[in-house]
Amino acid sequence: MTTFDAETERMILANQANWDARTPIHVASAFYGLDGSRPAASWLADYEWADLGDLDGVDLLHLQCHLGAETIALAERGARAVGLDISGESVRQARRLAADRRLDIEYVRADVYDAVGAVDGRTFDIVYTGKGALCYLPDLDPWASAVAQLLRPGGALYVVEFHPLLYALGVVPPKDGGEELTLRGDFLSGRGAEERDATRTYTDGPALTEATVAYEWRHELGEVVTALAGAGLRVDTVREDPRLPWPRWSSMVQDATGWFTLPADQPRIPLLYAVKAVR
Numbered sequence: 001m002t003t004f005d006a007e008t009e010r011m012i013l014a015n016q017a018n019w020d021a022r023t024p025i026h027v028a029s030a031f032y033g034l035d036g037s038r039p040a041a042s043w044l045a046d047y048e049w050a051d052l053g054d055l056d057g058v059d060l061l062h063l064q065c066h067l068g069a070e071t072i073a074l075a076e077r078g079a080r081a082v083g084l085d086i087s088g089e090s091v092r093q094a095r096r097l098a099a100d101r102r103l104d105i106e107y108v109r110a111d112v113y114d115a116v117g118a119v120d121g122r123t124f125d126i127v128y129t130g131k132g133a134l135c136y137l138p139d140l141d142p143w144a145s146a147v148a149q150l151l152r153p154g155g156a157l158y159v160v161e162f163h164p165l166l167y168a169l170g171v172v173p174p175k176d177g178g179e180e181l182t183l184r185g186d187f188l189s190g191r192g193a194e195e196r197d198a199t200r201t202y203t204d205g206p207a208l209t210e211a212t213v214a215y216e217w218r219h220e221l222g223e224v225v226t227a228l229a230g231a232g233l234r235v236d237t238v239r240e241d242p243r244l245p246w247p248r249w250s251s252m253v254q255d256a257t258g259w260f261t262l263p264a265d266q267p268r269i270p271l272l273y274a275v276k277a278v279r
């Protein structure tokens with residue numbers, strides 16, 4: 001169990017309230033397509049499925065699972081899945097969504113830093129996490145230590161996260177009405193917590209009416225790999241990929257796999273990365 005100073009604990013609680021407030025908007029959103037309009041499997045890239053391998057009968061823990069979009073996909077492929085999230089509203093809705101699909105997924109409400117105790121010391125073949133998860137964690141060393149304790153010997157962490165370059169890029173509207181990507185934010189970490197106005201979430205739907213402030217922490221790719229190595233895990237693969245599961249910018253085009261990338265005449269840059277680390 002990890003404890004932070006009072007100010008950091010306040011930020012984590014603010015994030016919990018913010019995610020509770022976002023949850024009903026996300027459940028109803030076209031973005032998540034939880035009414036069946038978006039197949040759960042499409043939230044994972046082709047390379048994720050390849051790296052994860054056969055999931056039949058595999059014990060899998062999904063950290064920071066939110067509504068369980070990816071948890072559902074992993075359970076549909078045969079994993080015995082447990083999802084964990086700090087937001088009680090997310091967990092409540094995730095349980096309902098799994099029940100609607102007759103999937104036997106266990107959901108646990110807990111801070112990821114308390115995950116080992118929250119799952120009663122159980123261990124897993126795969127710990128899966130990412131796509132907007134690590135940015136809510138103030139410190140990656142205790143996170144990596146918790147992940148190592150959650151894995152069986154030979155078990156693997158699979159973390160798929162937005163690339164630091166994605167966070168650093170912003171849009172400048174040129175005069176012709178198009179949009180141009182430019183460096184607008186930090187690529188490197190080092191500034192500590194960033195307070196963000198989260199009145200508008202990233203999905204379609206209305207604005208939040210409460211708990212509108214969220215806190216994020218930047219983490220470089222090197223920091224992630226170093227934290228995992230420091231926790232005694234063996235880093236097997238680090239991938240960088242130019243695609244996203246949704247169109248972050250209006251210029252993005254859908255490829256044959258259904259994911260989105262910048263047009264071919266634009267620089268080929270990484271927008272997601274995936275790290276597989278084995279205990």
Ligand SMILES: C[S@@+](CC[C@H](N)C(=O)[O-])C[C@H]1O[C@@H](n2cnc3c(N)ncnc32)[C@H](O)[C@@H]1O
Pocket residue numbers: 012015016019063064065066067068069070084085086087090110111112113130131132133136137
């Ligand atoms: C963007 S979601 C990531 C899940 C998935 N990729 C998605 O897009 O639906 C981020 C999740 O992290 C959870 N979260 C934030 N801080 C957390 C913490 N300290 N412990 C556990 N969950 C946390 C939030 O409640 C939210 O559900």
